[in-house]
Amino acid sequence: MLAQNPPVSPSAYDPRLTVHWLVREDIFAGFMINDEARLAKGERTLSRLLIERPAEKANIIAWQGWAALTRAVYAHERSNESQFGKYYGKADDLYAEADRLAPTSQSIAIIIGGSYAVLGDRLPDKYRPGAWSQGYDMYRKVWKQQSKDLDSFPVHIKGELLAGLAQTAQRTGRNAEMLENLNLIIEKLPDTPYAARARKWEDNPEIAPRTSIICQTCHEPGRLSARIAALAR
Numbered sequence: 001m002l003a004q005n006p007p008v009s010p011s012a013y014d015p016r017l018t019v020h021w022l023v024r025e026d027i028f029a030g031f032m033i034n035d036e037a038r039l040a041k042g043e044r045t046l047s048r049l050l051i052e053r054p055a056e057k058a059n060i061i062a063w064q065g066w067a068a069l070t071r072a073v074y075a076h077e078r079s080n081e082s083q084f085g086k087y088y089g090k091a092d093d094l095y096a097e098a099d100r101l102a103p104t105s106q107s108i109a110i111i112i113g114g115s116y117a118v119l120g121d122r123l124p125d126k127y128r129p130g131a132w133s134q135g136y137d138m139y140r141k142v143w144k145q146q147s148k149d150l151d152s153f154p155v156h157i158k159g160e161l162l163a164g165l166a167q168t169a170q171r172t173g174r175n176a177e178m179l180e181n182l183n184l185i186i187e188k189l190p191d192t193p194y195a196a197r198a199r200k201w202e203d204n205p206e207i208a209p210r211t212s213i214i215c216q217t218c219h220e221p222g223r224l225s226a227r228i229a230a231l232a233r
Helices: 019-032 036-052 054-077 081-101 106-122 125-152 155-171 175-188 193-203 205-210 223-232
Strands: none
Touching (some): 019 106, 054 081, 155 205, 175 193
């Protein structure tokens, strides 16, 4: 079930800003630096957007799933397993609903896959295989749709897609597939943080299970405010 939505005043959100632009920084702060206040701000924005932008319901629900998964991780790391179960179940339900509403959506697959990629290692041991498996499936879904356009993507999008493919392959025991994606990263993204980390994995395979190659150029703070300022001009 979704949280009760607050009363809505006239929208302050520029319609040129997507749902992703409006919530990404706050949701990312929730898992990157464990900023609960920013995570809560993102959740409030999503509740409001659910009313104001009904056409974007699937994307909004998927982001709510990411927020719930983050709260599940918080609970687990505080040894509050009842709260963990509550939020993990909520995330699972929200992801299932988002996928039902938009089964071919690349953005939904990226949100779901990305959330498991960055949070999978912080889950209880018994939940990790399922989380990584879902993450792998989502990245493969995106790859099938986007692989032909890979060379046209900017560094961040290209890097995060290939890194997500490599990391979820590694975490699910698909080592040959992981190596294929590491080689693609080195070929397609030379002289980038992605290639540097891919080489480390190739040279020292023993570090791969306990390190990450995703979020090498993650969204730095202030991108939303800069984008709003640019639109105002």
